[in-house]
Amino acid sequence: xxxxxxxxxxxxxxxxxxxIQGFFLAYFNVMDYYQSCSxxxxxxxxxDIVFKPFWQKYQDIPYAYICEFxxxxxxxxxxxxxKEKQKEKLNSKLNPLVTQAQxxxxxxxxxxxxxxxxxxxxxxxxxxxxxIVVFHAWDLVYVEEYI
Numbered sequence: 001x002x003x004x005x006x007x008x009x010x011x012x013x014x015x016x017x018x019x020i021q022g023f024f025l026a027y028f029n030v031m032d033y034y035q036s037c038s039x040x041x042x043x044x045x046x047x048d049i050v051f052k053p054f055w056q057k058y059q060d061i062p063y064a065y066i067c068e069f070x071x072x073x074x075x076x077x078x079x080x081x082x083k084e085k086q087k088e089k090l091n092s093k094l095n096p097l098v099t100q101a102q103x104x105x106x107x108x109x110x111x112x113x114x115x116x117x118x119x120x121x122x123x124x125x126x127x128x129x130x131x132i133v134v135f136h137a138w139d140l141v142y143v144e145e146y147i
Contacts (some may be wrong), residue, residue: 001140003027013137017071017089020135026066033058033067034119042066043111045104053126057093066108067131070097074137094142097134106131114124 034051053061134142
């Protein structure tokens with residue numbers, strides 16, 4: 001999140017969520033422990049990023065990941081608001097997005113194809129972690145491991 005903030009310009013955020021996803025994909029593709037899949041179709045939806053363990057090479061990897069990214073556009077005149085009003089406005093946009101992400105992740109995790117490709121139960125012993133990441137423009141405002 002710090003690198004995204006340091007390396008981007010305001011104009012980059014026209015694309016919003018896709019910019020954030022692209023940064024995360026680039027950073028995570030540096031290592032070969034996982035195969036990164038963007039917009040993987042799961043259970044009639046599209047998971048933003050799926051990290052499938054490269055279990056053929058690393059058989060002791062314990063986790064696979066499905067990440068759902070949400071993006072809140074910069075609120076107009078955000079800096080002019082009091083801290084309390086900033087928090088109130090942000091939470092009014094954040095809560096529905098988190099609820100939506102939780103539903104999406106629950107649906108993706110119930111996809112039989114996903115369980116096969118990631119070797120999660122009943123097809124293997126890898127545990128699936130579901131992650132929600134929310135950015136407000138260049139600021140990381142929420143991260144949750146959804147259980």
